[in-house]
Amino acid sequence: MTIRVLVVEDEEVAARAHAAYVERMEGFAVAGVARSAAEALRHLTADPDVQLVLLDMHLPDGHGLGLLQRLRAAGHLCDVIAVTSARDVDVVRAAVAQGVVQYLLKPFTWPTFRAKLEQYAAYRAQLTASVGDVAQDEVDSMLGALHARGTNAPLPKGMSPESLRQVTAVLRAAESGLSATEVAEAIGASRVTARRYLEHLADTGSVERSPRYGGSGRPEVAYTWR
Incomplete structure (x- = not known):
């Protein structure tokens, strides 16, 4: 199953690069590119089947965490990977508290980006394969896939x-x-x-x-x- 991704990034060059990286990943497809929080919200309202958002924290019309709060309040349950230069520990803590599943710091290389999305894909695969109630080891395996060591890439x-x-x-x-x-x-x-x-x-x-x-x-x- 293809994972549909919305890239939210205000810088044009970075937005194009992130979208190109997504397209290089097998099993992923770019659902769209948004250059602002308002544009991202409009896109997700019109296209609720987006499963993953690559979210920059510094947007021209607000902070990425503010957008994330609005998404959750509107009932959007898409997963979010922060793709940002924001290194402040309070921002990282708030991002984790609001359900960000991965945190990718700029600048990064293609192998790092690929590893993050491969980890996410492994998590989604295990989640999709599970039916009904899950045991503790299954939950541990799902969450562990999001933070697997890069030696397996x-x-x-x-x-x-x-x-x-x-x-x-x-x-x-x-x-x-x-x-x-x-x-x-x-x-x-x-x-x-x-x-x-x-x-x-x-x-x-x-x-x-x-x-x-x-x-x-x-x-x-x-x-x-x-």
């Missing part, structure tokens, strides 16, 4: 699952963040190779990047398992 060309598992194991065992050089030494690979896997994990949300200062020269990037 399709790997870019030239990357192997075994090397990814090695990098993941090293990061999980570390007490603090590791540099690409340290990971390379641990798995017996080159720094360039280790960095490629680390960046993939960071792009898919499993690893956090942070600067690490010490010694002379430019700071290193430390990678920490979330």
Whole structure:
């Protein structure tokens, strides 16, 4: 079953990019693009079969959370993924409280976007397959699909699952963040190779990047398992 998506984004270039990303995803289709809260509300009123909204928080005629409140008050039960540059913890908390199922921070890469929608698709598939009452493990599985680790996403060309598992194991065992050089030494690979896997994990949300200062020269990037 195709998941119909409404893109709500005021910036024209970003709106086109997000719509193009959706169209690249198998099982998803763009139901429309709205450039304001009012336009989004009109679209959803006219097309109640939209199942997913990609919602920017900064809209020209109001905040994304305000739009979400209006949608719920009007009886729209579509799922919402926040696609935004809003990093304020209060905004994140309010978004979660109002039922946002995923939170995607700008700027992001295609692999990160793909992973989020794949997680959502897995959730929808389990939800659709369930009939009647569900057991605790089924609920856990559905909700867990929304936050699955990015290591299960399709790997870019030239990357192997075994090397990814090695990098993941090293990061999980570390007490603090590791540099690409340290990971390379641990798995017996080159720094360039280790960095490629680390960046993939960071792009898919499993690893956090942070600067690490010490010694002379430019700071290193430390990678920490979330």
